[in-house]
Amino acid sequence: MAANRFNSSFCVSGLPPPGMTKRVTCCVISFMTGLVVASEAWGQQGGKSNISDPVAYYFPSYDKNNDGVLDRSEWGRRGNFELLDANRDGGIDRSEFAILYKAFGKSWQLTRTESRNSAVEMDTTYQEDLQDLQVIGKRNYCIVSRRDSVCPAGDQVARMNGLRHTGIGPIFPAGTHCLAVDESFAEKYDDKTGQEEHGGLDIPAPSGTPYLAIANGTVVAKIDNIRQLRGLGIVLRHSPADTGLPFWTYSEYAHLKEIPPLVLGQRVRMGDVVGLTGNTGVRPNGKSQTSERRPGIHFAIYYSRSSNFAVHGDYVVPQGVKWMDPTAIYRERGPYDTSSLIALPEQEKDVMVPHMMLDGSFRPQGTKLIWPFACRAAEGN
Numbered sequence: 001m002a003a004n005r006f007n008s009s010f011c012v013s014g015l016p017p018p019g020m021t022k023r024v025t026c027c028v029i030s031f032m033t034g035l036v037v038a039s040e041a042w043g044q045q046g047g048k049s050n051i052s053d054p055v056a057y058y059f060p061s062y063d064k065n066n067d068g069v070l071d072r073s074e075w076g077r078r079g080n081f082e083l084l085d086a087n088r089d090g091g092i093d094r095s096e097f098a099i100l101y102k103a104f105g106k107s108w109q110l111t112r113t114e115s116r117n118s119a120v121e122m123d124t125t126y127q128e129d130l131q132d133l134q135v136i137g138k139r140n141y142c143i144v145s146r147r148d149s150v151c152p153a154g155d156q157v158a159r160m161n162g163l164r165h166t167g168i169g170p171i172f173p174a175g176t177h178c179l180a181v182d183e184s185f186a187e188k189y190d191d192k193t194g195q196e197e198h199g200g201l202d203i204p205a206p207s208g209t210p211y212l213a214i215a216n217g218t219v220v221a222k223i224d225n226i227r228q229l230r231g232l233g234i235v236l237r238h239s240p241a242d243t244g245l246p247f248w249t250y251s252e253y254a255h256l257k258e259i260p261p262l263v264l265g266q267r268v269r270m271g272d273v274v275g276l277t278g279n280t281g282v283r284p285n286g287k288s289q290t291s292e293r294r295p296g297i298h299f300a301i302y303y304s305r306s307s308n309f310a311v312h313g314d315y316v317v318p319q320g321v322k323w324m325d326p327t328a329i330y331r332e333r334g335p336y337d338t339s340s341l342i343a344l345p346e347q348e349k350d351v352m353v354p355h356m357m358l359d360g361s362f363r364p365q366g367t368k369l370i371w372p373f374a375c376r377a378a379e380g381n
Helices: 054-062 094-101 138-145 154-160 326-330 338-342
Strands: 169-171 201-204 210-212 217-224 233-238 248-254 273-276 296-304 309-312 315-318 322-324 350-352
Touching: 054 094, 138 154, 138 309, 138 315, 169 326, 217 248, 217 309, 233 273, 248 315, 296 315, 296 326, 322 326, 322 338, 326 350
Parallel strands: 169 350
Antiparallel strands: 201 296, 210 273, 217 233, 233 248, 248 296, 296 322, 309 315
16 A cells, blocks of 8 residues: 555554445654655556546536537536637537646646745644544434445435535636636536545546645545545645634545655645645446546545544544535635525626645735645746
């Protein structure tokens, strides 16, 4: 497993759910946290994808009328429509769609070179808030996991607690180019995962692209289980003081190339590199790593009014957990709950997303939240 690549002084195994053979691993190491992390330092696990033609694989599911062109309604609010529509004819054809999976022919490695603080800052409240699953409750576990073997009505319970398509989506300022979404929150996903709705956003990016802590936060889980749908992953917890929001939020980053050298309970700062893009994970009912998934990040957000949470198997389970469309966290003000987001008028469903540029600068200055990938100035800017 990836964690064995590092010299750890101890490892802690979480309780696996029935039938699972995974562990949530804590590797305590000494390291320098830099804004530039070389992919070679984290190895190559999960770095290859055997999709020879991602356009043929993904395009038909978006092209609802089978005319070979995606109009705005078919593309929805996934972002970057104007950038993909290179000939400005109001549609995205297959050749234009292919640009998404070529990352627009650009590098997305960070250019800022100074090191961040080498000292490991720990969250003193982390262990106080970490509870047994029995305390948090099976219902909360079912909301997050939707595991059929444990939660026969898991998808239904998840929908009741926020896992429904909201219709909102990210937009980025003129002159700024950010990696955008190809698979939206709560879109139908039966054919891909066996679960009815997609529990997050998927953002394609070249293997090894660094992804970032979206806010100041604490590492609460490292999912070291390549034999599950989301593959290798990490989960951060963000307090109301971290985000400026009136609840505790949890950001999950999945399909990592490798488990990153971060310590459970460690504080991270907004913009810190918390993983490298990969394509780890299995297909539904699969037993081995899939080679069909294009490299990218699965990005999910949960929230709760309580600071208490459990870690059980592959899941972080907050007490009183609700799903949030990840784009909603970037709204300047509420609402954030799914029912209210669905009810928003169309003109309020585009969400301008704060972000970090490749040089490490934040836009706008003073933001407490950023997009999970760094952005770059568009050509000509």
